[in-house]
Amino acid sequence: MTHPLWPLYDLRVRTARLELHLPTEGEIAALAAVARGGIHGEHEMPFAVPWSTLPSPDFEWGFVRHHWRARGSWEPSDWVLELGVFVDGEPVGMQALFAKSFSRLRTVRSGSWLGRDSQGLGIGREMRIAMLTLAFDGLGADVAETEAFADNAASIGVSRSVGYDDNGIGRLAPEGEPRDMIRFRMTRQRWQEVRAERAFPEVVIDGLDGCLPLLGVG
Ligand SMILES: CC(C)(COP(=O)(O)OP(=O)(O)OC[C@H]1O[C@@H](n2cnc3c(N)ncnc32)[C@H](O)[C@@H]1OP(=O)(O)O)[C@@H](O)C(=O)NCCC(=O)NCCS
Numbered sequence: 245m246t247h248p249l250w251p252l253y254d255l256r257v258r259t260a261r262l263e264l265h266l267p268t269e270g271e272i273a274a275l276a277a278v279a280r281g282g283i284h285g286e287h288e289m290p291f292a293v294p295w296s297t298l299p300s301p302d303f304e305w306g307f308v309r310h311h312w313r314a315r316g317s318w319e320p321s322d323w324v325l326e327l328g329v330f331v332d333g334e335p336v337g338m339q340a341l342f343a344k345s346f347s348r349l350r351t352v353r354s355g356s357w358l359g360r361d362s363q364g365l366g367i368g369r370e371m372r373i374a375m376l377t378l379a380f381d382g383l384g385a386d387v388a389e390t391e392a393f394a395d396n397a398a399s400i401g402v403s404r405s406v407g408y409d410d411n412g413i414g415r416l417a418p419e420g421e422p423r424d425m426i427r428f429r430m431t432r433q434r435w436q437e438v439r440a441e442r443a444f445p446e447v448v449i450d451g452l453d454g455c456l457p458l459l460g461v462g
Contacts, residue, residue: 254451267328320460350386377447407438
């Protein structure tokens with residue numbers, strides 16, 4: 245273990261093309277620059293909290309505080325794991341997974357974004373598969389849930405392409421106007437089915453053992 249104080253820094257989730265890991269301070273700054281470069285169109289808001297359209301410097305301060313807050317408020321019973329996504333060592337986006345009372349509920353939820361230059365290339369699907377492999381195979385989750393605004397074709401495309409089942413409709417108003425959200429659910433049994441049926445990239449997880457107590461596992 246190279247980070248005994250915070251073993252989550254040792255966690256690496258890799259495919260042939262991607263690496264997911266907890267970003268360092270410098271990588272958080274680089275990811276903020278990717279996000280500031282653009283994630284979505286001017287009249288779109290894919291996020292439940294409209295952080296991506298804040299003017300500078302509130303955007304940058306909000307970005308780093310989000311990452312510090314996730315670490316500072318971490319509890320094994322309530323955690324948010326914000327993994328940076330890297331291609332050839334360069335940051336391209338984030339894949340988050342989060343859970344409350346994981347030891348009892350065995351349920352994770354997720355969210356993600358990519359810089360616009362990295363969208364539409366299959367990276368979103370691949371990082372979701374990496375996250376699900378971590379959740380089901382690494383943590384022993386029983387259920388993974390996610391949701392997307394009904395107009396977010398790319399996020400819905402990822403969930404459908406990976407094989408989640410539809411799980412109802414929700415509603416949120418990130419900018420004041422209520423908008424419908426499509427909810428998705430993947431059970432452990434469904435994960436085993438889709439993995440056998442579909443051509444998923446191979447995922448390798450390193451450095452997880454030391455993280456398990458922090459994640460409420462075991
Ligand atoms: C959502 C997001 C992470 C998806 O990643 P991506 O790399 O663009 O998506 P992929 O290229 O992996 O596409 C995955 C699937 O969705 C489909 N898809 C992607 N973009 C699509 C679009 N605009 N319309 C319809 N389908 C789309 C793809 O065809 C693919 O399906 P397939 O595997 O059956 O061919 C990315 O687009 C993004 O960051 N968007 C802005 C932020 C956001 O919406 N975050 C999610 C909030 S819930």
